[in-house]
Amino acid sequence: MVKKTVNFLFEVGMLKKTPRTGYQFLGTGKESVADHSFRTAVIGYTLAIDEPEIDTNRVVLMCLFHDFPEARTGDHNYMNKKYVKKNEEQVVRDQVRNLPFATDIESLVREFNAVKTPEAQIAKDADQIDLIMELKGQMDIGNPNAKDWLDFAIQRLVTEKGKRMAQEILVTNSNDWWFDKDTDWWITGQAKAD
Secondary structure: OHHHHHHHHHHHHHHHOOEOOOHHHHOOOOOEHHHHHHHHHHHHHHHHOOOOOOOHHHHHHHHHHOOOOHHHHOOOOHHHHHHOOOOHHHHHHHHHOOOOOHHHHHHHHHHHHHOOOHHHHHHHHHHHHHHHHHHHHHHHOOOOHHHHHHHHHHHOOOOHHHHHHHHHHHOOOOOOOOOOOOOOHHHHOOOOOO
8 A cells, every 4th residue: 555655646746847838838937836726825824824614734735736637638728628628537536546535535536526515616726826826926027918817816715814815916026025126125134123
């Protein structure tokens, strides 16, 4: 059983090497599926944590696991999806066959894709918000195509909290978290005392 788990973990590691393919159409940007899944999980956590009726752990796990099939299928962008159909349920079944946690992973990926539970809706919004943040960053560095993509990604959001977060992303420069223009540190090299 340990051997099967180790093989599964090596397969999941392929997500670090699997590029998100939409950037070839956008013209700028680059990330792996694993990069995307990590921040999606953090976003899902922030959307779920103060909602007492939401199972935050399920949200985070859905966010982490939702793209496991892409270790075998690759990332299919919207153009690919017009022509290529993936059988994600079969892929996940094959990935986790005979693992002690197979049912958990299959169930979480199925729930994510069905988008019927509040947890799945939050996880889906987290998935889109990660894309929205990437697009906003691309817009901030001058990619004019990112704006059109942003508009469509925002329309896919379903939760009010997700929509509010997206609106804040739109008015926040992606460098604001570190580049504080209201300080003289950039001139003096000294931090102001509070």
